[in-house]
Amino acid sequence: MAGVRVEGLLKRFGNVTALDNVSLEFEDGKLTVLVGPSGCGKTTLLRIIAGLEDATAGSVLIGDEVVNQVPPWDRNIAMVFQSYALYPHMTVFDNIAFPLRARKISKAEVKQRVEQTAALLGLSELLQRKPRQLSGGQMQRVALGRAIVRKPGVFLMDEPLSNLDAKLRVEMRAELKRLQKDLGVTTIYVTHDQAEAMTMADKLVVMRGGLIQQMGDPEEVYSHPRNTFVGGFIGSPAMNFIRCSVDCAEASLHAPEFQCKAPSRFVQVLRERGKDAVIVGVRPEDLKVVPVRTEGAVPATVYISEPMGKEMLLTVEVGGALAKAITPPNVRPQIGETVWLTFEEECVHLFDCDTEEALPVA
Amino acid sequence: MSVKLSHRYRNQATYLMQTVVTIAIAVFCLTPMFYILSTSLKPRGAEYMIPLELWPSKPTLQAYRAVLGIVEEAELESETKGSMVLPADQARIVKSLNFITPLRNSLIVSTSVAALSLLISSLSAYAIARLRFKYKIQSLIFLQLGAMIPIAVTIAPTFMLMRSLGLLRTLLAMIIPNIFYNVPMSTWLIACYFAELPFDLEDAAKMDGYKPIQIFRKVIIPLAAPGLFSAGVFAFLGSWGEFMLASAVSMGIPAVQTVPAAMLNFSVQFRYEWTWISAAIILSVALVAFMTLVFQRWVIRGLTAGAVKY
Numbered sequence: 081m082a083g084v085r086v087e088g089l090l091k092r093f094g095n096v097t098a099l100d101n102v103s104l105e106f107e108d109g110k111l112t113v114l115v116g117p118s119g120c121g122k123t124t125l126l127r128i129i130a131g132l133e134d135a136t137a138g139s140v141l142i143g144d145e146v147v148n149q150v151p152p153w154d155r156n157i158a159m160v161f162q163s164y165a166l167y168p169h170m171t172v173f174d175n176i177a178f179p180l181r182a183r184k185i186s187k188a189e190v191k192q193r194v195e196q197t198a199a200l201l202g203l204s205e206l207l208q209r210k211p212r213q214l215s216g217g218q219m220q221r222v223a224l225g226r227a228i229v230r231k232p233g234v235f236l237m238d239e240p241l242s243n244l245d246a247k248l249r250v251e252m253r254a255e256l257k258r259l260q261k262d263l264g265v266t267t268i269y270v271t272h273d274q275a276e277a278m279t280m281a282d283k284l285v286v287m288r289g290g291l292i293q294q295m296g297d298p299e300e301v302y303s304h305p306r307n308t309f310v311g312g313f314i315g316s317p318a319m320n321f322i323r324c325s326v327d328c329a330e331a332s333l334h335a336p337e338f339q340c341k342a343p344s345r346f347v348q349v350l351r352e353r354g355k356d357a358v359i360v361g362v363r364p365e366d367l368k369v370v371p372v373r374t375e376g377a378v379p380a381t382v383y384i385s386e387p388m389g390k391e392m393l394l395t396v397e398v399g400g401a402l403a404k405a406i407t408p409p410n411v412r413p414q415i416g417e418t419v420w421l422t423f424e425e426e427c428v429h430l431f432d433c434d435t436e437e438a439l440p441v442a
Numbered sequence: 443m444s445v446k447l448s449h450r451y452r453n454q455a456t457y458l459m460q461t462v463v464t465i466a467i468a469v470f471c472l473t474p475m476f477y478i479l480s481t482s483l484k485p486r487g488a489e490y491m492i493p494l495e496l497w498p499s500k501p502t503l504q505a506y507r508a509v510l511g512i513v514e515e516a517e518l519e520s521e522t523k524g525s526m527v528l529p530a531d532q533a534r535i536v537k538s539l540n541f542i543t544p545l546r547n548s549l550i551v552s553t554s555v556a557a558l559s560l561l562i563s564s565l566s567a568y569a570i571a572r573l574r575f576k577y578k579i580q581s582l583i584f585l586q587l588g589a590m591i592p593i594a595v596t597i598a599p600t601f602m603l604m605r606s607l608g609l610l611r612t613l614l615a616m617i618i619p620n621i622f623y624n625v626p627m628s629t630w631l632i633a634c635y636f637a638e639l640p641f642d643l644e645d646a647a648k649m650d651g652y653k654p655i656q657i658f659r660k661v662i663i664p665l666a667a668p669g670l671f672s673a674g675v676f677a678f679l680g681s682w683g684e685f686m687l688a689s690a691v692s693m694g695i696p697a698v699q700t701v702p703a704a705m706l707n708f709s710v711q712f713r714y715e716w717t718w719i720s721a722a723i724i725l726s727v728a729l730v731a732f733m734t735l736v737f738q739r740w741v742i743r744g745l746t747a748g749a750v751k752y
Binding site for chain 1: 640642643645646647648649650651652653656661664665
């Protein structure tokens with residue numbers, strides 16, 4: 081097993097900068113998730129670590145060894161691809177055995193290890209089938225089997241669940257996480273699905289535009305987003321943002337038909353910076369809908385309600401913007417109805433209007 | 443209702459016309475071969491009989507045995523009554539008849555050309571289809587430009603090159619140029635198949651511990667086997683029928699002549715022996731016709747290749 085480190089990685093494709101001076105450490109034995117929208121550079125970073133792409137500048141270290149000049153076949157890294165990349169002309173057995181045969185391992189040992197791996201992944205009955213005879217979930221497990229059979233130092237996974245249906249994706253997420261815990265192999269996992277990222281990661285790295293936006297424990301990233309991008313990307317439904325003017329004297333925040341007291345932890349920094357406007361962020365699950373006005377409640381007009389089974393997703397107009405709130409399923413206001421929203425002070429996040437960075441807490 | 447009937451009638455009329463035209467073309471193309479086959483199965487001298495027989499009343503393989511040099515002189519003599527050849531020449535004729543050698547030479551040349559052009563083409567096709575480098579498309583076009591020069595233009599310099607290499611009157615003088623006549627087409631055909639393979643497969647093989655040449659052998663080649671087979675069949679059929687170069691470099695030596703060159707000699711030397719000439723023609727085209735029929739799917743794939751973007 082080995083930790084992975086990248087230092088000052090720069091990658092350009094012509095005039096496009098895919099990675100901009102990225103430095104990261106992937107802890108030994110942990111599952112680190114790179115999450116971000118399409119084109120943020122997460123797959124490029126993964127491919128550079130794998131050796132399938134060369135960095136324009138910077139270093140990749142596995143353990144303590146700089147591996148920039150080491151070809152991918154010598155890096156002791158296994159990779160699971162989004163498309164699974166199973167060899168269509170080989171059986172499941174041969175697909176899983178393929179990396180072992182590259183290392184000139186004896187036939188007897190190849191057979192033993194392949195059968196062990198197949199048993200672990202529930203593939204024992206499928207060893208003589210070809211990939212075209214398998215379902216999506218089975219193909220995904222074969223791709224996993226091919227990765228784990230050779231006991232690599234690092235696993236790389238490039239959106240391995242994105243081709244599965246929603247139900248299977250949820251099942252495989254749990255299986256993958258458990259497998260990683262059992263094997264204890266350093267794993268770098270790329271996804272654009274923030275829910276997948278939150279559930280699987282020991283450490284979360286949020287990327288955008290070739291830059292790291294924030295990294296840390298999933299709970300830390302979720303509870304204390306560093307900027308509006310992280311706040312809006314992590315969590316589903318996304319965080320609500322309302323642009324408000326600041327009354328430093330009153331320590332209050334104002335928007336059309338919206339007013340609330342500034343959270344006490346931000347009052348000092350608001351006064352010190354003399355801010356006259358901020359972006360207020362509140363997560364939908366932190367907004368409570370009450371039928372009648374209470375102290376501190378803000379009025380909102382129902383735009384649309386979407387029943388989700390175990391909860392109701394309400395879209396409301398508040399403060400001149402649309403916001404979402406999650407309510408119990410029995411709360412069913414009509415379109416155009418006025419409802420009252422309340423929220424706890426500690427659930428309010430404030431961001432700078434110009435930089436969109438989170439304001440520091442005093 | 444009348445529009446429907448009219449539409450249906452138009453479809454049937456079109457189908458009928460297409461069928462009639464197809465049959466007419468087939469008859470036009472196949473009638474000569476049918477008559478050649480019929481003549482090859484007649485006894486020697488029977489081709490001059492009046493009335494003309496469309497199909498021999500007593501088919502015989504005598505002409506084939508004669509052409510392959512396995513007929514007895516006695517058998518030949520008994521059939522020469524009324525033939526145009528003088529009896530004193532019978533022994534010489536029997537000994538000089540030997541179509542097995544050109545058939546063997548053609549088989550060696552065509553098989554070698556197919557195998558070696560596949561080897562060269564697959565490597566260049568891989569570069570064009572799978573690697574990133576400047577002027578990739580221009581390289582492919584440049585390769586095809588070479589193929590557009592007619593053999594009649596290049597025959598003289600090719601002959602002189604073979605002479606300076608000391609290869610005249612050898613099979614190599616036919617094999618080497620034919621390889622390069624076939625490389626452009628084979629490269630194009632194989633590149634089409636290579637281009638369709640997902641790049642993820644190569645990336646996966648690299649991560650599994652394989653070097654590029656191993657990936658080429660264990661992953662790319664097996665998956666592109668249909669394309670390679672098509673290219674091989676094309677190269678084989680093309681080189682089998684190549685006459686101009688074969689005739690020039692063999693310089694009339696029967697031991698190194700391939701079927702097309704030997705066929706010309708044969709038809710001049712035995713110009714009145716139509717049963718023998720017919721048998722030689724059938725032997726010349728039998729293998730090619732059989733291969734085209736059996737591998738027609740691969741031949742058609744080869745003809746329709748080129749529809750993939752690089």
